[in-house]
Amino acid sequence: MKTPVKLGTYVVAVAAAAALAFGVGSAVGPVAQETGTHHGEDQDAAAEHGTHTEGQDSDPGGLQVSEHGYTLQLETTTFDPGTRTVEFRITGPDGRPVTDFEPTHEKKLHLVAVNRDTSGFQHVHPQLDDSGTWRADLDLTPGSWRLFADFHPSGHNGSGPMTLGVDAAVRGNHDPQPLPDPDRTARVGDYTVRLDGDLVPGETGELSLSVHRDGEPVTDLQPYLGAYGHLVALRAGDLGYLHVHPEGEPGDGTTEPGPDITFAATAPSAGAYRLFLDFRHENTVRTAAFTVHTGADDAPGRSTDDHTGNHDHGHG
Ligand SMILES: [Cu+2]
Incomplete structure (x- = not known):
């Protein structure tokens, strides 16, 4: 029973680090949280009181459909397979649809959709109408899907951007695939992308992705959402959504348009993650x-095969 002990130690260490960060860095959080983070039971109590923990990037997002009074409401939760228009609303603490959002990465809301076996990844930018309804087309295959809305409601005191997640079910026969084996090279069309660096539990790790085409480095990447790349990381097992930040941006005088794109990310726990660039x-x-495992490189005894799950998709 070594693992639970290790995990327990890790939680305590993170809690202590978080308490330290709060003590040194800011006086924004309620006092109850600063003391509460030292003890598991108090931490739970703090969570029940809706204490915000944003700013600690190691907390995955997207595990809850409702948080801090904001709820992700899907108009329909069951679909036939194919290209379908998904409609949803973000309701606020007053129960009404939110219509004011602060853009993050140039968009008011990012919708990420993935089959729960991590196939079919899509990252789209829905349209918002005056009533607060968002609409986006998704290509849905049979199975259980997870939809993530990544947004920042305007005037939301202190908690900043958030990610809510909701399940959707798509009818039809589904042959779920295991998580693809760890592989530091991904092919997509004529392009090869190489991943360097590691996700580290509880620490900020640097991930560098290098884009080549036909063996040549690509040095004229185009800005996309204010960066040369946009990275989403999902934890295997619960699809916890990690906050990943690009390091440098186009036009800052130092960031080159390829072949390397660099990100900072913190893994909330040891385990496997699926990364989408x-x-x-x-x-x-x-x-x-x-697919990456935290800490170590490709796990021993694993074979590497072809099912990389990469795909081209028209994205404007
Ligand atoms: Cu987006």
Whole structure:
């Protein structure tokens, strides 16, 4: 029973680090949280009182359909397979649909959809109408899907951007696939993307993705959402959604348009993660996908095979 002990130690260490960060960095959080983070039971109590923990990037998002009074409401939760228009609302603490959002990465809301076996990844930008209803087309295959809305409601005191997640079910026969084996190279069309760096539990790790085409480094990547790449990381097992930040942006005088794109990310726990990199070149957005395990490189005894799950998709 070594693992639970280790995990327990890790939680305590993170809690202590969080308490330290709060003590040193800010006086924004309620006092109850600063003391509460030292003890598990108090931490639970703090969570029940809706204490915000944003700013701690190691907390995955997207595990809850409702948080801090904001709820992700899907108009319909069951679909036939195919290209379907998904409609949803974000309701606020007053129960009414939210219509004011602060853009993050140039968009008011990012919708990420993935089959729960991590196939079919899509990252789209829905349209908002005056009533607060968002609409986006998704290509849905049979199975259980997870939809993530990544947004920042205007005037939301202190908690900043958030990610809510909701399940949707798509009818039809589904042959779920295991998580693809760890592989640091992904192919998407003519492009090869190489991943360097590691996700580290509880620490900020640097991930560098290098884009090549036909063996040549790509040095004219196009800005996409204010960066040369957009990375989404999902934890295997619960699809916890990690906050990943690009390091450097187009036009800052130091960030080159490829072949390397660098990100900072913190893994909330040891385990496997599925990474999806969106990059734009010659006016097409492509997605390269990777499986990584925290800490170590590819796990021993694992074979590497072809099912990388990469795909081209027209993204404007
Ligand atoms: Cu987006």
